[in-house]
Amino acid sequence: MREKLAAAHAGPHTESRVSVRLKSNGLWKCIKRDKYLYLMLIPIVTYYLLFKYAPMFGEIIAFKDYRFAEGIWGSDWVGLKHFRKLFGSPDFFNILKNTLLLNVYNVVFGFPVPIILALLLNELRIEWYKRLVQNLLYVPHFISWVVLGGIIIALLSPSSGAVNMALHNVFGIEPVYFLASQFWWPIVFVLSGIWHSAGWNTILYMAAITGIDPQLYEAARIDGAGRIRQIWHITLPGIRSTIAILLILRMGYMMDIGFEQIFILQNSAVSEVADVISTYVYRMGLQNVQYSYTTALGLFQSMIGLILIVSMNRLVKLLGEKGLW
Template sequence: MSKQIHLGEGEPVVPAGGAPIGLDKKPNRKLKKKSFWKRVKSQKALILMALPFVIWLLVFKYIPIAGWVMAFQNYKPQNGFFNQEWVFLDHFKELFHEPMFYRALENTLGMGILGIVFGTLSAITFALLLNEMRFVWFKKMTQTISYLPHFVSWVIVANIVTTMLSQEGPINTLLMGMGIIDNPIGFMSNPDMFWGIVTVSDVWKETGWNAIIYFAAMAGVDPQLYEAAKVDGASRWRQMWHITLPSIRPVIIVLLILNIGNLINIGFEKQMLLGNNIVADKALVIDLYALNYGIGMFRYSFGTAIGIFKSVVSIVLILIANGFAKRVGEGRVF
């Protein structure tokens, strides 16, 4: 039997080398509750500041998820939300048996992958070059000018691209003047060129804006690393490759995960404005497919099924990209 120490009359029994017997653990819980509410009170200003954004998130992002029910109904607006015919997975079966859906999926993934690859590479390269500039005034001017296309509407960008690539436009005129081609090229009427035109247009419009976060990450790199590299005789190219890029690797991985998650959510504005009847097969993306063959034909349930498919694919892509990033993070990338 273990020895017990009696502290006195009315005092709890304490085993040798142990805690008092019979003490209630509720005071610890009360202390935790008090400390929790104490932290809440100390941060009430921050909580109040965040509250409007939380409400916005609930109202515009989470409550609309209830509308997913329409994908499992034969939704008719005149019948009300709760008086609909249930068809369960019929709309999904119809979606996966549509050849046009697979064409839209192929175009979406193709342009999405091209956008991620060339968009990321162009933004990182532009940020690296901008970071290496020694003329501060020229760096600031270039950085400001590079932001401007981001704020230009896709309607205006599409008109600029169409004018530049028309058969009488500057591009054909320049190529013919240099003797590279004899006859004008129909850029906008060639389906094989459509993905490239969309990608180049998007890169031109968004490179400066996407480079902001990379440039900010580069500004946080310890200057002593560059000084040590100079002492060791490293060239500016070596400094970029062995110091700058590894230092911003976490930012690159996070942005890649976010971009991969939005791979299937590339929108439809670019494709709709730059497309025409000749390149319609290459311009059809999932969002445009949902608009034309879902909402445009009053097939609300079918359009909702397309939206659910996009959401599920985005979640799966984020999980895959996040798992891959964790594995890559254990080793060297550069």
């Protein structure tokens, strides 16, 4: 208090220095008080420093003609050569289009599914049945895409797959080559992605729903609101901030669709719609040893992802929700 009174008489510059010192003292008091909690953060901070921030040093490869024998510093600077080559490549716009389209399909059709599942699970009143359904929904998340891909390929096989056999026996439809059709392949991709991750993503929404005050539901029931109205006017507004934050984070992955699922399910017949940035980087970077070229592509990919996540965060805040910052 004496420091604040002295700062008020001394002028604005002294007051700002005192306020900074007070904030610094308060910060050190918090660190000293919660020192064990901060110690628990050290492994996480170390992980991000080593595996997320330290590799950023390698981005300078995008501006060099990198040769493994000469190393990063020994390789020649070439400026924007690899970016010009990238934007002039006929394959670039095709893989960019495929990456964005598949991610848009995932957002439009896949993003709402965990929300719907969480709302349905919240309405179940038989506890053992609710736990059983939850466990069955979570299981695919823990199975490798190699295994899941094998299951999907076996199910959709035109000769012995259960799906084609059912279509033929029930509806008399001739076998459909789902994984060799440019029309059916994106549908299989989106549905298999939902099967793999939708159940696991319901955990966050279920946690958000449990944080809603139960008295709101009691008041709604007294006023005569049915379950649909309770979901619309209480549950959905209660998890709206969680939906907004997860949507912002999802936008950060619009340029990164992953590798395992695409690589397992794609084939040469559908490369026109299934070749994306991750598979292109694998083919050009690892198989053709064009490290600088694919690093330039990765840097472009990261910059677009950053722009998307910042823009989405701004949009969410304009809509009245709290963003990530």
